[in-house]
Amino acid sequence: MIDICEESLKLQEQLVAWRRELHRCPEVGLETPLTAAFISKKLTDLQIEHQTNVGGSGIVGIIRGGKKGQTIALRADMDALAIREDTGLSFASQNGNMHACGHDAHAAMLLGAAGILCTRRDQLRGNIKLIFQSGEEGPGGAKPMIEEGVLEDPCVDSVMGLHIGNQFHEVKNGQVGLHYGNVMACLDSFKIKITGRGCHGAMPNMGVDPIVIAAQVITALQTLVSREIVPTSPAVVTVGIVNGGVAYNIIPDEVVLIGTARALEQGVRDQLAGRIENLVAGIAQGMRGGYEFSYTYGYPPLVNNEEFTKGFKKTAEKIVGAKNVIEIAKPTMGGEDMAYYLEKVPGTFFFLGSGNPEKNADYPHHNARFDIDEDVLWKGTALLAQGAIDWLENNGGPA
Numbered sequence: 001m002i003d004i005c006e007e008s009l010k011l012q013e014q015l016v017a018w019r020r021e022l023h024r025c026p027e028v029g030l031e032t033p034l035t036a037a038f039i040s041k042k043l044t045d046l047q048i049e050h051q052t053n054v055g056g057s058g059i060v061g062i063i064r065g066g067k068k069g070q071t072i073a074l075r076a077d078m079d080a081l082a083i084r085e086d087t088g089l090s091f092a093s094q095n096g097n098m099h100a101c102g103h104d105a106h107a108a109m110l111l112g113a114a115g116i117l118c119t120r121r122d123q124l125r126g127n128i129k130l131i132f133q134s135g136e137e138g139p140g141g142a143k144p145m146i147e148e149g150v151l152e153d154p155c156v157d158s159v160m161g162l163h164i165g166n167q168f169h170e171v172k173n174g175q176v177g178l179h180y181g182n183v184m185a186c187l188d189s190f191k192i193k194i195t196g197r198g199c200h201g202a203m204p205n206m207g208v209d210p211i212v213i214a215a216q217v218i219t220a221l222q223t224l225v226s227r228e229i230v231p232t233s234p235a236v237v238t239v240g241i242v243n244g245g246v247a248y249n250i251i252p253d254e255v256v257l258i259g260t261a262r263a264l265e266q267g268v269r270d271q272l273a274g275r276i277e278n279l280v281a282g283i284a285q286g287m288r289g290g291y292e293f294s295y296t297y298g299y300p301p302l303v304n305n306e307e308f309t310k311g312f313k314k315t316a317e318k319i320v321g322a323k324n325v326i327e328i329a330k331p332t333m334g335g336e337d338m339a340y341y342l343e344k345v346p347g348t349f350f351f352l353g354s355g356n357p358e359k360n361a362d363y364p365h366h367n368a369r370f371d372i373d374e375d376v377l378w379k380g381t382a383l384l385a386q387g388a389i390d391w392l393e394n395n396g397g398p399a
């Protein structure tokens with residue numbers, strides 16, 4: 001049997017075609033019916049048993065190995081963003097949405113891996129679950145899929161997924177970035193309504209000005225990270241929306257602030273959630289105003305299992321060569337709902353560098369000109385397929 005690298009390379013043209021086809025019809029959120037239909041059709045062509053409409057448009061496939069063993073899940077997200085594409089590519093999206101994060105590539109690479117793995121099912125020491133998930137960019141597709149039992153029947157013992165692109169500058173084109181432990185932050189949000197009492201802008205003493213209170217709140221929130229969180233633990237508090245007021249000479253009744261809180265550790269996260277409200281309450285009360293507050297726990301911090309990741313490092317070295325496996329020095333404060341699977345079962349989320357300025361593939365993620373260097377697609381397929389085989393071999397039960 002030819003090796004996985006060779007087989008993946010042979011699929012390269014096919015992977016590009018799949019990725020482009022998905023790129024043309026990006027869909028946003030949990031309901032991505034066209035994308036799901038495309039993937040379901042390919043799985044049917046490969047004669048892979050699968051279930052559709054799991055937690056939205058999610059798809060779960062299963063490849064049952066010929067030998068007894070454990071079950072590893074391979075996960076790809078497949079949703080896009082509400083961004084109008086500005087790449088000028090021949091296969092650019094025309095529908096106002098855009099695959100500006102590379103999820104089109106993730107789905108294509110996992111389809112490639114599925115093809116390779118199902119031709120080897122007799123030799124597989126255990127099962128492979130294929131998870132194609134929507135809603136990663138929001139509101140989150142992993143959680144509903146888990147709630148609908150994606151990690152059960154057969155019970156999933158480990159999980160693996162990847163992100164293509166250029167999130168980490170040290171992970172160059174075609175290289176694999178790994179990190180042991182907490183590598184991405186939680187993705188929480190909060191909404192603060194400051195209530196005052198509207199009045200004429202020339203007579204502020206007649207009312208309670210929520211804009212001035214909001215200004216104090218915004219400034220004070222920044223002291224949580226600088227004065228209260230342990231300096232060696234990363235955290236971010238960002239107010240992204242400030243809404244209030246209608247005219248230059250009117251003090252409004254209320255101001256709404258909406259923002260995000262990020263942390264790599266659960267303890268820091270809880271600290272932020274509690275302290276943001278305390279600060280708002282104290283400031284609003286001290287300035288004669290009121291408030292309403294809500295904090296939404298979003299995606300948890302993403303934690304890679306150290307032992308699993310060490311094992312995967314050996315796989316990655318086989319595929320891309322040891323010098324191209326990079327240990328990521330610093331985590332990112334971006335979030336990922338892959339974190340939900342990794343909360344339940346050990347595994348790893350790795351990064352495949354696809355930046356290439358010569359191909360205009362060096363724009364940041366979520367930019368209207370974001371693109372990937374398609375030449376790396378086969379590597380993603382090989383990494384997923386070989387990663388699954390190696391893990392099953394090394395963690396398998398009796399033959």
Ligand SMILES: [Zn+2]
Pocket residue numbers: 100101137365366
């Ligand atoms: Zn994204």
Ligand SMILES: [Zn+2]
Pocket residue numbers: 101102103136163
């Ligand atoms: Zn993404």
